[in-house]
Structure formats: C-alpha cells, structure tokens
Amino acid sequence: MKIINISYDGTAGVPVVREPASALRNNTGTWRVFRQVIDKDKCVRCGRCWVFCPEGAIHVDDDDIWIDYDHCKGCGICVTECRFITARREE
Amino acid sequence: MRQMITGNGAAAWGARLSRAEIIPNFPITPQTAIIEEIASWIAEGEMNADFLPMESEHSVMSALAAASSAGTRVFSATSSQGLMLMTEMMFITSGLRLPVMLVNVSRGLSAPITLWSDHNDALVQRDSGWLQIFCSNNQEALDSVVMGYRIAEDNDVLLPMMINLDGFTLSTTREPVEIPDQSEIDDFLPAYDPEHTILDPKEPMSVGCVVFDEYMYFRSQQRMAMQNSKGLIKDVCSEWEKMTGRGYGLVEPYFTEDAERVLVICGSESAILKYTIDKLRKDGERVGMLRLRAIRPFPCEEIIDALSDVEEIGVIDQDVSPGSGGIIATEVKACLGGRNVTSFIAGLGGRRIGVEKYEKIFRRLGRDVEEWIF
Numbered sequence: 001m002k003i004i005n006i007s008y009d010g011t012a013g014v015p016v017v018r019e020p021a022s023a024l025r026n027n028t029g030t031w032r033v034f035r036q037v038i039d040k041d042k043c044v045r046c047g048r049c050w051v052f053c054p055e056g057a058i059h060v061d062d063d064d065i066w067i068d069y070d071h072c073k074g075c076g077i078c079v080t081e082c083r084f085i086t087a088r089r090e091e
Numbered sequence: 092m093r094q095m096i097t098g099n100g101a102a103a104w105g106a107r108l109s110r111a112e113i114i115p116n117f118p119i120t121p122q123t124a125i126i127e128e129i130a131s132w133i134a135e136g137e138m139n140a141d142f143l144p145m146e147s148e149h150s151v152m153s154a155l156a157a158a159s160s161a162g163t164r165v166f167s168a169t170s171s172q173g174l175m176l177m178t179e180m181m182f183i184t185s186g187l188r189l190p191v192m193l194v195n196v197s198r199g200l201s202a203p204i205t206l207w208s209d210h211n212d213a214l215v216q217r218d219s220g221w222l223q224i225f226c227s228n229n230q231e232a233l234d235s236v237v238m239g240y241r242i243a244e245d246n247d248v249l250l251p252m253m254i255n256l257d258g259f260t261l262s263t264t265r266e267p268v269e270i271p272d273q274s275e276i277d278d279f280l281p282a283y284d285p286e287h288t289i290l291d292p293k294e295p296m297s298v299g300c301v302v303f304d305e306y307m308y309f310r311s312q313q314r315m316a317m318q319n320s321k322g323l324i325k326d327v328c329s330e331w332e333k334m335t336g337r338g339y340g341l342v343e344p345y346f347t348e349d350a351e352r353v354l355v356i357c358g359s360e361s362a363i364l365k366y367t368i369d370k371l372r373k374d375g376e377r378v379g380m381l382r383l384r385a386i387r388p389f390p391c392e393e394i395i396d397a398l399s400d401v402e403e404i405g406v407i408d409q410d411v412s413p414g415s416g417g418i419i420a421t422e423v424k425a426c427l428g429g430r431n432v433t434s435f436i437a438g439l440g441g442r443r444i445g446v447e448k449y450e451k452i453f454r455r456l457g458r459d460v461e462e463w464i465f
Contacts, residue, residue: 001391003318006311010246011287013312014188017297 024071028055032074034087036067042084049078049085092270098261099124101229101268102168102194102254105236107138108276111166111192115143115154119173120206121258122196126168148173152180152191159189160298161290164240164283167191170258171198171212178216184251185220185313187298188287190243191251192236193221197358198258199440207441208257210358210410214386214418220313222252222320223387225357227343229266232256234337237271241280241327247319249287255386257359259441271335279334321388341390343382346372347397350379352456355394355406355423357383360444364407367449378453383419391426398427403456405433407444416461433457437464 038049045065050058057072058065067078078085096104103125106114114133116126132138145151148169155165169177174195184191195216199209213223222243226232235254243252256262288298302309324341332338345365347353356364361382371378381397383390398404404427408417415421420434433456438444448464455462 003314006315008247008315008319009312011249013309013315014249014287015186015298015300015302015309016288017300018294020295022297 027070028073029057029068029070032069032072032090034074034076035069035090036072036074036076036078036085036087038065038067039084039086040065049082052077052081092272093267094270095265096229096268097124097263097265098226098229098232098256099196099263100128101233102236102256103128103132104268104270105233105254106166106192107132108233108271108273109166109192109237109240109280110164110277110282111140112163113141113143113154113158113165114167115145115151115158115165116167117145117148117151117169117173119148119170121198121262122168122170122173122194124262125194125196129166148176149180152177152184155191155193156180156184156187156189159184159191160187160288162283162285162288165191166194166236168194168196170196171200174212174216175200178219181216181219181221181251183299186309188249188313188316189251190240190249190283192239192243192254193251194232194236194254194256196256196258196262205440206258208260208359208409209438209440210255210408211439213253213255214410216253217387217418220250220317221387222248222250222317222385223255224252224385225255225383226257226261227359227361227382227384229261229264230268230337231339232261233268233270234331234335234339237276237280238327238331238339240283242320242323244283244285245323246286248316248323250313250316250320255358260359269335269337275334279330317388321390324385324388339384340393341383341385341388342393342397343384344379344397345382346379347381347401349377350401351377352403352453353379353381353398353401353405354449354452355381355383355404355419357386357419358409360407360409360438363444363446364449367446367453370446371450371453376453386419389422389426394423394426403433404430405435405452405456407435407437407452409438411436411439420461431457431459433459434461435464436461
C-alpha cells in the first residue's frame with residue numbers, strides 16, 4: 001500500500017535535541033494557575049526557595065532574588081518552604 | 092566452519108560474529124543458553140564485550156536503549172514473560188530509533204504456565220515499531236542476527252530488530268550450522284558508527300525529550316522507516332546470498348507457483364509442513380506453503396503476488412487474539428481484500444501439529460471459518 005502525505009527525513013527525523021538549554025524557549029509559565037510572589041521587604045535572601053524550586057525558576061544574586069515567571073509553573077513548593085512567599089490567583 | 096549447534100548457540104554466534112559490545116541480560120527459559128554461551132565466551136576472552144547482569148528485563152531493555160544511544164552495538168535475548176516486562180521500553184527504543192538487537196525465543200504466555208513455543212509473545216509486540224523476523228531453522232537464526240544489524244543500523248531504517256526463534260523446536264535442537272569466518276562478517280557488517288545519537292562531550296544532545304504537537308511527526312517517521320526496511324531487507328538478503336549461498340527474503344514460498352491450495356505459516360513448524368507438502372505432491376496434490384519471514388514490516392505485496400493464482404488459502408496461527416482470532420490470519424485477510432481465507436489456530440503452547448494434522452488442514456480449506464486444530 002502506498003503511503004501518502006509523509007516523507008522520510010532520515011536522521012533529521014530522530015527525536016534528539018542537539019541545542020543546549022533549548023528548554024528556555026519553552027514558556028512553561030503559561031501552565032500556572034497561582035502566581036507566587038516574594039515579599040521583598042521581608043525576604044533575607046537566604047536562598048531556601050532557590051534550593052527547593054524544582055524548575056530552577058528562582059534566581060538569586062548579591063542584591064536581589066526574583067522568580068522567572070516565564071518558567072515558573074506555579075507548583076507552590078516555595079510557598080510551603082517560605083513564609084514570605086505567597087500564592088495569588090493569576091489575573 | 093560447520094558445527095552441530097542449537098538454535099540458542101546459533102543466535103549467540105550471530106552476536107559474536109557481529110561484534111556486539113554491550114550484552115545486558117536477565118535469564119529466562121528457553122533463552123538462557125544464549126546468554127550463558129556469550130558469558131562464557133567473554134570470560135574466556137574469546138569475545139570482546141561487556142556483560143551486564145541486570146535485575147529485570149525492564150532494566151535489560153533500558154540498558155540496551157541507553158548503551159545503543161551512546162553509540163555502541165548491543166545485543167540481548169529474552170522469552171515470553173521477559174518480553175512482556177520489556178514492553179514499556181520497547182516503544183521507547185523504537186521511538187528513539189535505536190538499532191537494538193533482541194532475540195526472542197518464543198514461548199507461550201502465562202497463565203497457565205507453559206514453556207513451549209508459541210508466537211503470542213512476539214505478536215504482542217507487533218505494534219511496538221520493532222522489525223520482526225521469524226526463523227525456521229538454526230542456520231537462519233545466525234544469519235538473521237548478522238543481517239539484522241545491517242538492516243537496523245541503516246540510516247534509512249534505524250529501528251530495533253527482534254529475531255524470533257521458536258523455543259525448544261529450534262532453541263534446544265542441534266542442527267548442522269555453517270558458521271561464517273569472522274573476516275567475512277567484518278567485511279559484510281562494518282562497525283556501528285551512528286550519526287543520530289552518540290555520547291560525545293563535544294557534541295551534547297538530549298535524547299528522549301518532550302514534543303507534544305510534533306509527536307505525530309515522529310510516529311510518521313517510524314512508519315516510513317519501517318516502509319524503507321522492506322527494500323533494504325531484500326537487498327541485504329541478496330548480498331548475503333552472494334556471500335554465503337543462503338538466500339532469504341521477506342517471505343519464503345514453497346511450491347506456490349503451481350499450487351491450488353496454499354497454507355500461510357511462520358516459524359519452525361514450516362519444516363514439517365514442507366515435509367507434508369513433499370509427501371502430498373508425490374500423490375499428485377498441488378499444495379504449497381508461504382512462510383512469512385518478516386512480520387514487521389508485513390510483506391503485503393509479496394503475499395498478494397504469491398497467492399494471486401491460488402484457489403484455496405489457509406493461515407496457520409500459533410497465536411490467538413481472543414475476541415478477534417488468529418493474528419496472522421487477520422493481517423493476511425487485510426492484504427487479500429475479501430478473498431476467502433480459512434483460519435486455523437494450531438500448535439498453541441507448543442502443542443504438536445505434525446504431518447497428520449497438516450494433511451487434515453489441507454483437506455479443510457476453502458471455508459470462511461476459524462477452526463481450532465487440537
């Protein structure tokens with residue numbers, strides 16, 4: 001039987017990603033129902049939320065701590081771990 | 092070199108001659124002798140490979156997939172329940188397009204428990220995207236493993252390959268087998284040098300990613316790879332025939348040209364069927380056989396060609412899909428579009444078929460029924 005409407009792409013058609021960090025382009029933040037918000041006035045930048053975030057969506061440097069909302073799926077683990085992070089319904 | 096070896100021994104020789112590098116394994120009857128033979132060769136330094144004893148068949152298939160995706164040639168063997176435990180990873184292996192080689196020594200599925208040959212274990216994996224070849228003798232088992240690597244590793248195919256060997260009737264029976272020279276095989280089968288998945292720190296890649304909407308695209312690529320394999324199997328078989336004098340193909344016709352009645356069969360039971368046909372032909376009966384060597388890809392065109400002038404067609408299934416019928420019969424009927432095909436279920440769990448039953452089957456063709464031959 002003849003197969004129509006598909007062609008064979010050889011090794012190009014194998015499900016392998018060759019580009020490092022390509023997941024950055026996948027905005028999984030769109031899956032979020034609750035938005036986690038850090039209370040910056042009370043935060044001491046201890047980094048506990050950064051340790052527990054399963055997505056690596058929390059970033060810390062010498063001066064600041066912030067959530068990358070393009071990749072935060074809103075799991076809420078950081079809310080459980082830190083009293084200064086609260087979950088609000090997405091608007 | 093000609094030796095009296097078992098089907099298991101022949102399959103092990105296939106792996107050894109193909110220079111398989113990683114052999115993860117878990118024992119199960121009637122396959123274990125393949126792995127034992129390979130283990131002793133590795134221990135004696137006669138085979139240069141890593142032997143990995145795993146904790147289950149699921150782990151075996153995981154290790155096969157991992158080692159293959161790192162760019163090594165892999166081999167393992169299993170049977171029946173072991174193959175069932177591999178199922179989840181079977182789809183992953185074919186989906187990642189890894190040319191893994193697995194010998195399945197067919198054995199009926201539990202329950203109730205049996206040890207003898209039956210094709211249901213292999214046919215459960217029919218839709219898993221694996222190439223499947225059914226052998227009819229020990230020589231074919233060795234030849235199929237070596238040829239299998241050439242087919243599976245081709246860039247137009249890149250699919251895992253399962254070689255089915257009937258439990259006990261082949262696995263434990265000694266037959267004279269011609270073992271080719273290593274140098275001959277090295278010329279025929281070059282070292283595995285993949286482009287699509289390799290382990291190389293200079294060229295990092297992520298294997299087994301999430302795709303969502305593109306899933307259908309990758310399934311279409313598997314479908315096309317399977318379609319490509321048809322032509323390649325024929326080419327590799329004819330190259331093998333030039334080298335060794337032993338010819339194979341997608342199907343093996345036996346007196347189909349002038350036959351009025353033909354039985355379609357697969358596996359080692361075809362040997363006794365051939366003997367029966369020789370006997371009946373001496374009495375002037377125009378009977379023949381079509382053995383399906385490849386089940387995936389299914390040789391639809393070859394079946395149509397071979398059976399175009401045949402009056403009465405029967406299919407012998409050593410398997411059954413309760414609720415549908417003989418699995419091979421169902422597929423043969425789909426190819427032949429409305430032609431009358433009599434379906435026989437026989438030899439389940441290794442139950443003897445034998446000459447008398449074949450003669451009876453030949454007398455009972457031409458009816459649109461499913462008949463069980465006990």
